[in-house]
Amino acid sequence: MKRDQSVNLCPQCRAETLRFKIMVPTMVTVAWNASKKRLEALAELPGGSQWLASDAASCSQCGWKGTVLDALRGRSCLHRGSRRLYRRRGESQPRTAG
Numbered sequence: 121m122k123r124d125q126s127v128n129l130c131p132q133c134r135a136e137t138l139r140f141k142i143m144v145p146t147m148v149t150v151a152w153n154a155s156k157k158r159l160e161a162l163a164e165l166p167g168g169s170q171w172l173a174s175d176a177a178s179c180s181q182c183g184w185k186g187t188v189l190d191a192l193r194g195r196s197c198l199h200r201g202s203r204r205l206y207r208r209r210g211e212s213q214p215r216t217a218g
Contacts, residue, residue: 129191133182138191141176144169 128134145167150159173189 130179130182130184131186131191131193132184133179135179135181137180139178139180140171140188141178142169142171 127136129136129138147165147167148161149163151162152158153160171188173187175188176185177188177191178185
């Protein structure tokens with residue numbers, strides 16, 4: 121992934137990368153396996169990723185732990201009244217989560 125400019129994201133050590141623990145919606149095709157008496161996944165199709173202010177964030181370089189909001193507070197990617205803290209390509213305004 122190419123970045124236009126580097127941004128210090130970690131509030132503690134100013135590292136340029138962080139880890140977000142997020143939920144990614146996935147469409148799963150399942151079928152009943154009669155011999156094993158259980159559902160089995162046949163195929164998975166992941167959806168788009170998104171994160172909320174309350175999702176966990178961490179830095180692998182210094183061990184800092186907090187939330188996405190803690191890491192991004194004061195940055196232009198945060199929008200008042202919106203729980204969604206990202207944009208999809210081509211969007212001029214973020215959609216609200218929830």
